[in-house]
Amino acid sequence: MILNFSEEERQFLRTVSDWVDTEVAPCTRAWEKSTFPDNIWKRTAELGVTSCVLPKEFGGRGYSCATYAEMCRIIAKGDPALSMNVAAINALCVAHFEHFANEEQRAKYLPGVLSGDIPLAWGLTEPDAGSDARRVKTTATPIPDKPEFFHLNGEKMFITNGGFAKLFIIIARLDEKNLSGFLMEKDQPGFEDLGRIPTTGVSASYTLHFKMNNAVAWHTPGSFEDVTGLLFRGRVGIGAMALGIAERALELGIEYSKEREQFNRRLADMQSVQNLIADSAMEVEAARLLVHKAAWMYDQGMPIVKEASYCKLFASEAARNVTNRMLQVHGGRGMTFDYLIEKLWRDAKLTEIGEGASEIQRLIIAKQVLR
Numbered sequence: 441m442i443l444n445f446s447e448e449e450r451q452f453l454r455t456v457s458d459w460v461d462t463e464v465a466p467c468t469r470a471w472e473k474s475t476f477p478d479n480i481w482k483r484t485a486e487l488g489v490t491s492c493v494l495p496k497e498f499g500g501r502g503y504s505c506a507t508y509a510e511m512c513r514i515i516a517k518g519d520p521a522l523s524m525n526v527a528a529i530n531a532l533c534v535a536h537f538e539h540f541a542n543e544e545q546r547a548k549y550l551p552g553v554l555s556g557d558i559p560l561a562w563g564l565t566e567p568d569a570g571s572d573a574r575r576v577k578t579t580a581t582p583i584p585d586k587p588e589f590f591h592l593n594g595e596k597m598f599i600t601n602g603g604f605a606k607l608f609i610i611i612a613r614l615d616e617k618n619l620s621g622f623l624m625e626k627d628q629p630g631f632e633d634l635g636r637i638p639t640t641g642v643s644a645s646y647t648l649h650f651k652m653n654n655a656v657a658w659h660t661p662g663s664f665e666d667v668t669g670l671l672f673r674g675r676v677g678i679g680a681m682a683l684g685i686a687e688r689a690l691e692l693g694i695e696y697s698k699e700r701e702q703f704n705r706r707l708a709d710m711q712s713v714q715n716l717i718a719d720s721a722m723e724v725e726a727a728r729l730l731v732h733k734a735a736w737m738y739d740q741g742m743p744i745v746k747e748a749s750y751c752k753l754f755a756s757e758a759a760r761n762v763t764n765r766m767l768q769v770h771g772g773r774g775m776t777f778d779y780l781i782e783k784l785w786r787d788a789k790l791t792e793i794g795e796g797a798s799e800i801q802r803l804i805i806a807k808q809v810l811r
């Protein structure tokens with residue numbers, strides 16, 4: 441499937457690609473040891489990376505889902521953690537403003553979001569609510585005499601970019617049946633930072649655990665289904681991130697197999713190694729087609745419930761398989777920190793877990809196919 445991009449989108453993707461080559465990829469190891477630099481969200485805002493899908497009428501770039509997917513893929517080739525953050529910020533956070541915020545809320549926050557002064561994060565997961573997102577316990581209680589404002593009480597964990605974020609989109613419970621989205625500033629007495637969560641992969645991301653004790657938040661009305669419906673396009677972004685990881689791993693494996701010699705021949709000339717490379721090349725290509733198809737359908741205004749799951753599930757398992765095979769091609773060196781393949785192998789794991797684990801994607805697909 442050939443995706444069509446406007447000239448502006450093509451130019452944008454070229455700019456992103458140059459930026460990844462010069463400012464992202466060379467830093468991936470250093471960022472993993474600490475986190476992104478302080479200016480990261482200013483820089484991404486300047487490039488249009490964090491406003492890629494926001495319509496032009498709201499000050500964004502208004503690019504297609506296909507462009508968003510390509511951007512996530514390209515960034516993942518340089519730094520998977522940054523791709524994960526960018527995917528979530530676009531599809532879950534900025535898109536929340538587009539779909540659920542009112543004029544006043546947009547006027548207050550969007551200029552800061554677009555300039556990079558207000559980094560965002562999206563908070564659904566809690567200690568007792570992961571795959572079963574409807575178990576969210578965080579409560580939202582109306583504040584008397586302050587229409588549209590609520591007190592939030594509860595705990596959120598695994599929140600991507602939580603360390604940098606100044607504003608959170610929080611999913612909280614209005615009553616026994618209803619959940620909805622809220623805008624919550626970090627800088628307030630009701631916000632309690634419970635610390636960064638170190639992770640084995642994508643660890644440059646500042647993943648946060650926090651508590652809300654009567655934290656003041658502004659309601660952005662929308663049902664739970666509507667708010668979490670943003671995850672469909674989000675999954676295309678994570679699928680594209682997985683595709684970028686798999687592509688990079690394959691490149692590294694091919695390169696290494698052509699350099700290393702054993703038994704007086706290159707690894708690339710040995711059939712067992714060729715099989716690892718052939719299977720990987722095929723999975724990368726199949727993942728690409730599923731990512732492109734889901735993005736294309738989204739851009740045509742078609743529902744992508746099933747296709748978003750196909751692409752995220754397949755691409756994430758391809759990323760796992762390809763990084764694993766290419767680490768094998770690297771032999772013992774693949775297990776050292778001198779070779780990037782081990783990092784990609786660890787980073788790939790997130791794509792099988794975040795934004796709905798693989799088992800949940802299979803449940804979604806089965807439900808669609810069996811109905």
Ligand SMILES: Cc1cc2nc3c(=O)[nH]c(=O)nc-3n(C[C@H](O)[C@H](O)[C@H](O)COP(=O)(O)OP(=O)(O)OC[C@H]3O[C@@H](n4cnc5c(N)ncnc54)[C@H](O)[C@@H]3O)c2cc1C
Binds near residue numbers: 562564571600647796
């Ligand atoms: C690095 C990182 C970043 C993240 N960023 C964010 C973020 O920004 N915002 C946010 O809200 N969340 C975020 N998450 C949370 C992520 O979305 C959850 O980890 C994920 O949804 C799984 O939930 P859980 O970890 O509670 O696992 P659980 O739900 O406890 O699941 C554990 C295992 O059981 C399986 N399982 C559960 N239910 C079923 C079922 N019905 N049938 C079959 N198998 C099942 C799961 O697939 C999984 O394999 C992040 C997580 C990580 C690791």
